[in-house]
Amino acid sequence: MTLSRRVAAALLVGGCYIAAPQAFAGEVLGLRCIGLSDGVVRLVVDVDDRVQGRLIRQAADTVHRIRLPRTLVPRPAWGGECAADVRVSIAQDSRGGSRVVLRSDASRSLKIYRLGPRGGAAGRIVFDLSPPRMPTRPDLAAAESAPPAGVAEQARPAAPTPEPAVPATRSAVQPAPSRASVPAPTPWHFRGYLGAEARGFSQTGRFPGQQGSGLSLVAEPEFYRTWDDDTLVFRPYARWDQHDDERSYVDVRELLWLRAGDGWEIAAGIGKVFWGVTEAYHLVDVINQTDLIANPDGEQKLGQPMLRGALERDWGTLTLFAMPGFRERTYPGRSGRFRTPLVVDTDNAQYRDGRSQWDWAVRWSHYIGDLDIGIAHFHGTGREPTLQPGLDSAGRPVLIPVYELIDQTSLDAQLTRGDWLWKLEAIRRSGQGRTFWATTGGFEYTLVGIADSDADLGVLAEYMYDSRGEDATTAFNRDVFLGLRWTANDVAGSTVLAGVIRDWDNGASAFNLEASRRFGQRWKLQVQARAWFDVPAEDILAAIARDDYVEIGIYRYF
């Protein structure tokens, strides 16, 4: 955007631009009046500091007086016409602050908005005088009392005034999302889903006592609230499983406060972060712990406590993470499916290098033309444990998860060229045995409008490599993924993603299908199917080779 603030101001139509008098002490950067098409007269005051403290106002039908805090003192007094029938003056008052007086010939009500930094100014106050009203309205002072505690006066500029609070039925349609568009003083918003999932296995498990087909219920509501530059989110997650106690649990996926300014962002709480570009295996995605019991696909993640700060500049986005509190990976219990021959004893996890108090990560990401790129480094307890044979407290043989202190440097990049997406992820990790590196990459090519329809067909191919070979802690040491993604682009939003991951060396194969469609406005049907073929006895997948399943989930969204 090359349009400068001054040019933008000069372009204002239907109003006049009032240049800031030079004599201002520097606190007030600019004043301008805008006549909006719906009859609202708007005075915009740009200031060089964040607008803090209370704006105390006295309102009457035709005269509005607003006391500004000490920091916003124009010198000398200033006054002028803001519209044909509206005059404005700003002067120092006897108590060290200053006073804005808006007078109009006709009765108008006043709304004040306090905005964060924009353009060159650190803060902005917007005064909106409603269109002239019939002079029958009684005293306005009561109706325009002090703002809600802790929240600056906020409403939506240019909203036709007077307007009561946003009706409750509008909760689904909030004002535009960014910090620049000013949210109404809305209560908490709510969204999320309830789901019922039925899983059917084609065979009994390999180990005695493993569960058969069954039902699971899941809920993931989200509560959030935005005000000024801030957002607060709370997203709990609860699952109940008919058979597996380990799979009946509650987690906080997100409980995060976030503030965003001009080119920066800070957040604190429990959050979720995704890094990466590939589809079959998320190699560089290291911040959140994997929740293996919600779904064996590894896409489900536990909430991670974090402090996060980001800077957005011309040279890219730099994000720093400080993470107190490590979360251990979840594993299915003795009766659960998708388990290792020996159960992973999650109650007796060990930390080879002691338990680190804080984990750290830094990431730079940017896009240059067709290329999106991210480079990151993580230092802390590795999310992926080494599983070692041991005994549990009852003396039974189990696998003990051993967590190590690792350093991991990663690269992820995607090149978007026409209908082709080229993807690459790579890591170098030290601290977990010998230093090793791993990579995954490939392409997604989309055939648009196949067979003269609206549907798209994507062809995906990715290769996975791990320099540890057969000693790798993952199943993906030398594997190839081939997949198809069908997107109907219909009213129901129907999609199907199907693929096969095949071990290049021993031929072990995993088939995966995910399909979904919507019914009406609030219901969704999702089908997952997974099956394993040609798995040699020594492969890491052998333990779950009899766990082929189909899962049908019905979800109701709120």
Next chain:
Amino acid sequence: MRKSLLLIPLSLFAFTAPVSAGPAEDRGLEIATEADQRDTGFHDFTAELSMLLKNAQGTESLREMRTQVLEVEGDGDKTLIVFDQPRDVAGTALLTFTHKVGADDQWLYLPALKRVKRIASRNKSGPFMGSEFSYEDLSSQEIEKYGYRYLRDETLEGQPMFVIERDPVDENSGYTRQVVWLDQAEYRPMKIDFYDRKNALLKTLTYSEYKQYLDKYWRANRMFMINHQTGKSTLLSWRDYKFRVGLDDGDFTKNALKRSR
């Protein structure tokens, strides 16, 4: 001699090709440029929109979205759209940097995974959210995206109109041509006929309930698209337009996309 014979027609072609525009082309470009001029300088706006989709049997489906748009001098606009309905995609957001020439840059935010995906933007002809509007119908209309030809003056519902034809430059467009009715008083599009790649009439878009903002910018509150070949239709309704709310580039980044709710 033979050489020069060859050279003459070649050079003629070389000179005539770029300036082959006749008076109808000039007049068409002139009208399109005037219409573009009249909509320049709005700087930014936010709005809420809903789409009512109806199939030939009359079954309805609703989409609700919020959008914010930043005008970019010398290039296409930047747009951020956040979905509210249907509920399973609530919170999904789409960031688009449109370009006057070449493919747009587009990122999709998937809130469940907290993942931002750069997506291929060449699929302009595909339906937007299952509606009768395609991505190219909704993206910012830049002069450079079409070739123009003035057809005639005509009266539409009692108002004098310019009728122009515009041919998409992009080979990935779903259309061979569009016929546009602009009112002579304000240069606002009132109706567009879309012709598919086989040059058969595909869709008609009708604009209504125009409202003027900042005493200059006209926006239609209703845009009705009917597909003549399938009988499906989409009514796109806009509300709560707010111009110049103070958006800047920082509100249209991948991080801003992740923050959108």
